[in-house]
Amino acid sequence: MSSFAVKMLMAGLALVAVGASAVPVRADEGDPAGWSVAVDPRKRAFLQYVAEAGGPRLLTIGCLRDAEEFFVSSVGVRGLPAKAQGVGLVLSVPDAEFVIYGEIDADTDGGGPRFMAEHDFGPAERKRTAKELLPVLRAPGPIVLQVENGEAVDLPLEAIAPRAGIAAALKTFEKVCFGGK
Numbered sequence: 001m002s003s004f005a006v007k008m009l010m011a012g013l014a015l016v017a018v019g020a021s022a023v024p025v026r027a028d029e030g031d032p033a034g035w036s037v038a039v040d041p042r043k044r045a046f047l048q049y050v051a052e053a054g055g056p057r058l059l060t061i062g063c064l065r066d067a068e069e070f071f072v073s074s075v076g077v078r079g080l081p082a083k084a085q086g087v088g089l090v091l092s093v094p095d096a097e098f099v100i101y102g103e104i105d106a107d108t109d110g111g112g113p114r115f116m117a118e119h120d121f122g123p124a125e126r127k128r129t130a131k132e133l134l135p136v137l138r139a140p141g142p143i144v145l146q147v148e149n150g151e152a153v154d155l156p157l158e159a160i161a162p163r164a165g166i167a168a169a170l171k172t173f174e175k176v177c178f179g180g181k
Helices: 003-018 123-138 167-178
Strands: 034-040 044-050 057-064 069-075 084-093 096-106 113-120 143-147 153-155
Touching (some): 044 167, 057 153, 057 167, 084 113, 096 123
Antiparallel strands (some): 034 044, 044 057, 057 069, 069 113, 084 096, 084 143, 096 113, 143 153
16 A cells, blocks of 8 residues: 555544544645545545645545545635635536535644535435536546635646646546445
């Protein structure tokens, strides 16, 4: 298992131990810029986008199949209030969008306000989420990420050196998160 996968596994363990707010939102040393995924043997997958090494994790999508939980977090979006509840995060491309509602709170790592949403992820919810999320992640891109009235951020899906593209990471994430149990 790579050091990146070990770090993400530890993040997943912390998530279960103290709740979703423990998900690390700053890039760890060695995290690649662009899209990456980490999985563990318990059928947990973490798909994330980091614009530049050491920058905030603009998007983290976590799928914890063993606990039937799903979460989305975002740090680094400018123009967000320090705290708010019932706010939406929208991922959109010209022909599709994915919306999830959560809250904004202070990021304990100093990356600015953090959006966090989590919900149950049983079979029916997993099927609905796949139907809404995958068309956005499979589009030619870029994805536009917007949290409430914050600034919109483009997340390129293709590889743009030195950033990794989404293709390989998405294939692994999709298999673990939405594949058969």
